[in-house]
Amino acid sequence: MTAYVLKTLWRHRTRTLLTVTGAAVAMFVFCFVGSVQEGLDRLTTGVDADRSLIVFQENRFCPTTSRLPEDYARVIEAIDGVRDVMPIQVWTNNCRASLDIVVFNGADPQQIQKTRPITLTSGNWQQFASQRDAAIVGRNVAQRRGLKKGDQFSIGELSVNVAGIFESTVPSEENLIYTSLAFLQYTRGLDAVGLVTQHEVLLAEDANPDRVASEIDAKLRASSVATKTRRKGVFQASTLSDLVDLIGFAHWLGYACVGLVLSLVATTTIMSVQDRLQEYAVLQTIGVRPMRAMRLVLAESTILCLVGGVGGTLLALTALGLGGFAIGAEGATIAFRPSLGLAIAGTIVSLVVGVAAGFVPAIQAATVPIVKALREP
Amino acid sequence: MALVELRGVSKSFRKGDEIITPLDDVDLDIDSGEFVSLMGPSGTGKSTLLNLVSGIDRPDSGTITVDGTEVTKLSRSKLADWRAANLGYIFQTHNLIPVLTAYENVELPTLLLKLSAIQRRQRVELALAAVGLNDRANHYPRQLSGGQEQRVGIARAIVAHPKVVVADEPTGSLDTETSEQVQVLLQRLNQELNITMLMVTHDSHVASIASRQLVLDRGKFLEAIGS
Numbered sequence: 169m170t171a172y173v174l175k176t177l178w179r180h181r182t183r184t185l186l187t188v189t190g191a192a193v194a195m196f197v198f199c200f201v202g203s204v205q206e207g208l209d210r211l212t213t214g215v216d217a218d219r220s221l222i223v224f225q226e227n228r229f230c231p232t233t234s235r236l237p238e239d240y241a242r243v244i245e246a247i248d249g250v251r252d253v254m255p256i257q258v259w260t261n262n263c264r265a266s267l268d269i270v271v272f273n274g275a276d277p278q279q280i281q282k283t284r285p286i287t288l289t290s291g292n293w294q295q296f297a298s299q300r301d302a303a304i305v306g307r308n309v310a311q312r313r314g315l316k317k318g319d320q321f322s323i324g325e326l327s328v329n330v331a332g333i334f335e336s337t338v339p340s341e342e343n344l345i346y347t348s349l350a351f352l353q354y355t356r357g358l359d360a361v362g363l364v365t366q367h368e369v370l371l372a373e374d375a376n377p378d379r380v381a382s383e384i385d386a387k388l389r390a391s392s393v394a395t396k397t398r399r400k401g402v403f404q405a406s407t408l409s410d411l412v413d414l415i416g417f418a419h420w421l422g423y424a425c426v427g428l429v430l431s432l433v434a435t436t437t438i439m440s441v442q443d444r445l446q447e448y449a450v451l452q453t454i455g456v457r458p459m460r461a462m463r464l465v466l467a468e469s470t471i472l473c474l475v476g477g478v479g480g481t482l483l484a485l486t487a488l489g490l491g492g493f494a495i496g497a498e499g500a501t502i503a504f505r506p507s508l509g510l511a512i513a514g515t516i517v518s519l520v521v522g523v524a525a526g527f528v529p530a531i532q533a534a535t536v537p538i539v540k541a542l543r544e545p
Numbered sequence: 546m547a548l549v550e551l552r553g554v555s556k557s558f559r560k561g562d563e564i565i566t567p568l569d570d571v572d573l574d575i576d577s578g579e580f581v582s583l584m585g586p587s588g589t590g591k592s593t594l595l596n597l598v599s600g601i602d603r604p605d606s607g608t609i610t611v612d613g614t615e616v617t618k619l620s621r622s623k624l625a626d627w628r629a630a631n632l633g634y635i636f637q638t639h640n641l642i643p644v645l646t647a648y649e650n651v652e653l654p655t656l657l658l659k660l661s662a663i664q665r666r667q668r669v670e671l672a673l674a675a676v677g678l679n680d681r682a683n684h685y686p687r688q689l690s691g692g693q694e695q696r697v698g699i700a701r702a703i704v705a706h707p708k709v710v711v712a713d714e715p716t717g718s719l720d721t722e723t724s725e726q727v728q729v730l731l732q733r734l735n736q737e738l739n740i741t742m743l744m745v746t747h748d749s750h751v752a753s754i755a756s757r758q759l760v761l762d763r764g765k766f767l768e769a770i771g772s
Contacts, residue, residue: 169656175644450640453601454701455629455657457622538601542636 169460173467180440184472187436191476192483194425194432195514199484201422202510204495207502208415211340211408217401221369221381224403226394231258231365231499236393238349238364243391247383249375254279257352258365260499261323265411268312269496270323272303272345274352280304283370286341291317291332300351303328306342307335308503311492321345325355339503340404343494365499368400407500415502426517429473433525437469441529448533449541458534465533469526470519477518485511546613547574548741549598549709554607555764556593567593569764570607575709580735580742582755589761591745595711598743599632600624612708629657633702633740635712639694641686647697648673648682654705672700675738676730692723699730703740710734712744716751728754 177184211217223244225234241253257274277297280286288304296302305315310333315321319330328347336342353360369384371377381397388395398406405412441448448461456464485506487493493504551573557566567590575581583591596602597609600616601624609617611631619627628634633654641650651672655665673679676696686694695715702710715731716724732754734740744755752758759766 171649172642172645172653179644446640447642450636450642451653452625453599453628453634454654455625455632455705457625459622460625539596542601542640 169464173464177468183436187432187472188476190432191429191473192480194428195477195480195518196484198422198425199481199510199514201418202513203488203504204415205419206507207504211502212401212405218399219371220400221377221397222400222403223367223369223384223395223397226396229498230263231260234365235363238362240388241367243387244367244369244384247380249372249380250369251372252283252370254283254368255364256366256368257349257360258499259352263498265497267495269501271499271501272347272352274347274349277348280346285338286334286336288332288334296331299331301328302331303345303347304332304334305330306344307333308342308492308494309345339505340501343501343503404500407498411497426521430521430525433469433473437526437529441465441533445536445541446544448536449538452538462530462534465530466523466526470522473518473522473525478515481511481514548577548612549575550610552608554604556604566764575743577741578739579757580755582744582746582752582758583761584746584752585761591761592713595713595745599634599711600628629654631708633707633710635698635702635715637714637717639698641694641697643686646683646685647678650697651700651704654701658705668704672704676700691719692726695719695727703734709741714746
C-alpha cells in the first residue's frame with residue numbers, strides 16, 4: 169500500500185510540490201525564530217551567565233557611555249568570593265539593534281586566554297599577545313565579514329590585523345572581536361586611557377553572586393564613578409530588553425508558522441480525499457478496512473509534512489550554520505546557531521502537524537458511505 | 546446448503562416524502578459454482594441486492610449468509626476482512642485505481658491477505674493470464690481500452706480466490722464487441738474455475754450466459770427462467 173500512497177502524491181505532483189514547498193518555508197521560519205529564542209536563552213542562562221558579574225557605570229546603557237576607572241579592578245579583586253577580574257573596553261559600531269553589529273572587546277590577552285571559553289581554530293595566541301593591533305575574531309563575525317587569519321580589518325577609526333579565528337562553547341562569544349586592552353584604550357576618538365567600559369568579575373565556586381554584586385557597588389559608591397553590578401545573564405537580558413520583547417513577539421510568529429503548515433497540509437489532504445472518495449469506497453469494497461483507509465490518508469499528510477518540514481528545517485540549520493547570523497544592541501549580541509534541539513523540534517513538529525492535518529480527511533475516507541460514493545458519476 | 550442464502554431480506558429508502566421498498570421480504574439461495582443473473586427494470590433493487598450480498602450495504606430486516614457466515618451481523622471492519630477473503634466485486638465502470646498499474650491493481654486484494662510475496666506474484670500472474678492481459682501488466686488504466694480495463698477489474702475480483710464474485714452491470718459501459726468478449730470471459734471463469742457468480746444486468750442477452758436467470762420486480766422475484 170506504500171506504493172499507492174507515494175504514487176497518489178506523485179500523480180498530483182504540482183499540488184504535492186506546492187504543499188511541500190509551503191511547509192518547508194514555514195518550517196524554515198519556525199527554525200529561525202527557534203534559533204533566536206535559543207540564542208536568547210543561552211545568553212541569559214548557563215554557567216557563564218550565572219557565575220560571572222558585569223560591573224557597569226550606574227545609569228549608563230550603551231558601552232560608549234560607561235567609563236569606569238581601570239584600577240577599580242584592584243578594589244573588586246579584594247572582595248571575598250571574587251576569583252578574577254577582567255577590565256574590558258568595549259567598542260561597537262552600532263549601539264542600536266542591528267543584524268550586523270561589530271563588537272570589539274579589549275582586554276588583557278593572557279586573561280582572555282585564561283578565562284574565556286574560546287579555542288583558536290586558526291592563528292596563535294602568541295601573535296595576539298605580542299602584536300599591538302592584533303585581534304582574534306569570533307567565528308560568526310569571520311563568516312559574516314569573510315575574514316581569515318592575516319587579513320586587515322578596518323571599521324570606523326579601528327584597524328586590526330586578524331591574528332586568529334576562534335570558536336566558543338558560548339555562541340554569543342563568537343560574535344566578538346578581541347583585541348588587547350591598551351589597543352582599544354588608545355584608539356583615536358575613544359580617549360579612554362586608564363578607563364574601561366566594564367569589569368567582568370569571575371566568581372569563586374562558593375560565592376553568592378548577588379551578595380558579591382551588592383558588595384562591589386557598596387564599596388565603589390564613594391569612588392569617582394558609581395557602579396551597577398549584575399549577573400552577566402541579567403546584564404545581557406537588560407541590555408537587550410527591547411530585543412527580548414521583540415523576540416517574545418517573534419515567538420508567536422513561530423506558532424503562526426506551525427498553524428500555517430497545519431492549514432496548508434490539511435487543505436491539500438482534504439482536497440485530495442474529497443477528489444477520491446469513490447476510490448476509497450472501491451478500496452473498502454475490495455476489503456480495505458476503514459482503519460487502514462484512515463492510515464493511508466494519515467500517511468499522505470504525514471509524508472507531505474515531513475518532507476516539507478524536515479527539508480525546511482535542514483535548510484534553516486544549514487543557513488544558520490553557514491551564515492553566522494547574530495542580532496545585537498549596545499554591545500551585547502544574540503547568536504543564531506543551528507542545534508540538535510532545533511533539528512529534533514523541527515522533525516517532531518512536522519510529524520505531529522502531519523498527523524493532525526490528516527486527521528479530519530482520514531475520518532472522511534474511513535467513514536465514506538460506500539454505496540453512495542460508488543454511485544457518484 | 547446453499548452457498549448464498551437470503552432470508553426475509555427487506556430494504557427501503559426514503560426519497561423525499563416517499564418511501565421506496567426495492568426489496569420486500571426476499572428469499573434467495575445460490576449454490577456453489579452457480580452463475581445467477583439478475584434482471585429487472587431500473588430501480589427494482591437489483592444493485593441493492595448485490596450490495597447487500599457484498600456487505601457494502603445493510604438490509605432493514607432479514608439475514609444474509611454466505612458460506613455459513615451471517616454477513617448482516619458483522620461490523621464494518623469485520624465485513625471488510627470478510628470481503629477481502631470471500632468476495633470479488635466487478636464494477637460497471639471498472640473503478641481501477643488510476644495511479645496503479647494493471648498488475649498493482651490486481652495485486653491490491655492480495656495485499657490484504659496473509660500471503661508471501663511469491664504467492665502474491667503467482668496469484669496476480671495467474672489472474673492476469675486468466676483474463677489474457679499478462680502483456681499489459683505494467684500499463685496504467687489510462688493506457689488501456691475500456692474492455693481491457695474491465696478485464697483488469699475481473700482479474701482483481703478473482704485474484705483472492707473468493708467464494709462469490711458479484712458483478713454490477715459488467716458490460717454496461719462497453720461496446721457490443723467488447724461486451725461479447727467479457728461475457729465469454731465471465732462464462733469461462735464460472736465453468737473452468739467453478740467461481741460462484743451473481744451478476745446484475747438489464748440486458749437479457751447478457752443475462753442468458755448465466756445458468757440461472759432471475760427477474761426482480763416490485764421487491765420480489767417474479768420469475769425464474771432457465772436453470
